[in-house]
Every structure is written in structure tokens, then in C-alpha cells.
Amino acid sequence: MSRVRIKICGMTRREDVHAAVACGADALGFVLWAGSARAIDASRLAALSAEVAPFVTRVGLFVDADAASVEAALPHLDLLQFHGDESPDFCARFAKPWIKALRMRDDLDLRRAAQRYAGAGALLLDAYRPGVPGGTGETFDWSRIPGDLGKPVILAGGLTPDNVATAIARVAPYAVDVSGGVEARSNTGAACHGIKDAERMQAFCQHVRAAGATTIHAATP
Template sequence: MNQQRRTRVKVCGLTRVEDVDAAVASGADALGFVLWPGSKRAVDLEQLAALSARVPAFVTRVGLFVDQSAEAIADCAPHLDLLQFHGDESPTFCAAAPRPWIKALRMRDGIDLHAAAADYVGARALLLDAYKPGVPGGTGETFDWSRIPADLAKPIILAGGLTVANIAAAISAVRPFAVDVSGGVESSPGIKQAELMSGFLRSVMAVDERLTKRAY
């Protein structure tokens, strides 16, 4: 008999204290802070320190980096629990990170996820996002979820254009370990809406419950 499973939720691109509080209140498992200056949702080190201090125990603080220096990552690491490498970082670079890490992969044509899982063997999970040339993430676009192999040797974090409207279909199709939402719970880049975050979390819990009942 299958045991009940729960899809974890990461809310990414937080820039305001009130949004951190609302995300925690909604039940988010992880909060993402974008440390790449090229993003509309970027925060600097001072902002990261203030936002990170609001996060209670057992909620994971994730820092998103895109091809940044080891020094920049080390400066941010004291305020983070997990690192998310969202650029072209090599397995060797990631392995030297000062915190546990996940590797984001953009689902370009021809990508070999089995090979990537083997290459990034030290990753705690692989985050799969939509591919758009020249844009490392945050596209607000989905991709063909059927391209994800069911037997991938790493936990999957599903990202890319997720909203209340499509999260049930996404979880039903992929059964990921976790999902990552950013633009789908915003009024504008970096400005979250508490009701959208809570609605997203409720939708995730509802589909988990339905799938669990179906398995028994």
C-alpha cells in the first residue's frame, strides 16, 4: 500500500519582509532569495540578511546564484541553508560550495537528464525549469512535463510558469518531490500576494490528498 506523500513548496524571489512572513504563514517549506544582480527580483547582501532573519526554524532559506564568484557565494552563505545554482556552473564548482546545493537545469532541446544527474551527483535535487534563450530563469513559461523521465536518479523540483490554475495538472503529471513558484504568486516581479501564496499552497495540498486517496 502506498504511503501518503507530500509535495514540498518553495516560494522564490522574495524581496519584502511582509512577503516572507506571509509565505511562512501559508506553509511554504522553503523561501528563495535571488542573489543574481541581473534579476528584477534581486536582493543585495544587506537585504538578504534582514529577510533571512525573519525565517523561522525548519523553513529552508535558499539562495539563487547565476555563474557568480565563489567569494560572492561565501559572503551570502551565513544567511542561507541551501544554494541553488541556476547558471552554467560546473559540477566541480558546485561541489566546492559552502552549503548543500541544488542544480537548476533549463529544459532545452536534447538535454540528457540522466547524464546531468550523474554529472551533478552531489546535488540534493535537480530543479527543472523552462528554457528561453538568454534568460537563466523566471520566464513564467511552462515546458512539456512529459519530457521528464520517471526514473531520474535525483529528486525533482518542478519550476516554470506554475500557478494555482495549473499546479494540480503539474503535480499529477510529474509527481515531483517539490515545486517552485515565483511569478505565479506575484502582482509584479518581487512583490508577492499573500492570498495567491496561500491559494497555491492549498491547491498543492488538495492534489496531494486526491492522489493519495487514489493510490489506496
């Protein structure tokens, strides 16, 4: 198994972009869906994407967006992430690498979905909550993920510095995706949506690297 990649999603501030890169994030996610508490607009995307260091992937998250909205964001993105009910043809029409997020409903056939979205670079698997396309802060039953999907798996949904090592040990994903799990907390303990905590990001990345190194060592004959 190769090292586990890290995507930190829901970026809204310049200082968080820089802190995430310094922690070793491989990719940064920008939410371009107005229904999210972490949403940014096109002008903010342009400003933040310009702060991202070379070799770090800029990912735009869309939920059933129209083609014009996606096209307007393309100059500032390296990878597209579709979180809604987009068809494979829609996802592929922008001549840009893309991944498809799948919410783990009880009736979801992952193998069939992997075949349907064969053009995706990877499948991002997230927790399911009715009416919420992502960012629930909830985990799902990781044992539902088969080991032979034929697509790289990006594991999302309720990951934190405290549970990400366990998740990697159980799933052995290509990458992990975190948002709320590395956000700052209010005095009541609630997450401050879109405001990242540099120490939590650092801890998350450290746990991912340690867990990945352990997995690689264990797999070496």
C-alpha cells in the same frame, strides 16, 4: 508518494516572507543575481533571512557567481541553488547542501545531467528561454521528465494556483517552485516582480496540498 514540498522564490519584502511562511511554504528563495528584476543584495538578504521562521529552508539562487559572492551569503542560507553553467565541483565546494537548476532545452539529456550533478540534493527543472536563466513565467513539456532520474525533481516554470494541481498529477514531483505565479498584478495585469500576493500564495499552497493528498490517496493500496 510523500507530500509535495513548496518553494516560493523571489522574496524581496519582509511582509511577503511572513505571509509565505504563514501559508505553509517549506522553502523561500532569494535571488542573488543582479540580472533579475527580483534580485536583492547581501545586506537585504541578511535582513530578510533573519525574518524566516525555524524549519523553513532559506535558499539562495546564484547564476555563475564567483566563489567570494557565494561565500558572503552562506551565513544567511540553508541551501544553495545554482542556475547557471556551474560545474559540479564548483557547486560542491561550499560545504552546504545544493541543488542544480536545469533549463529544459530541446537537446538536454536529463539522465546524463543527473549523472553529472550526482552530488546535488535535487534537480530543479525550469523552462528554457535563450539568455534567461530562470523566472520566465513559462511552462515546458512535462512529459519530457522521465520517472527514473534517480534524483528528486523540483518542478518550476510557469506554475500558478490554476495549473499546479495538474502539474503535480502529471509529474509527481518532490517539490514545486513558484515565483511570478504568486506575484501581485498591476492594473494592466502584468506581474509586479518581487511583490508577492498573499491570497495567490495561499491559493497556491492550498492547491498543492490538495493535489498531493489526492495523489497519496490514489497510490494507497
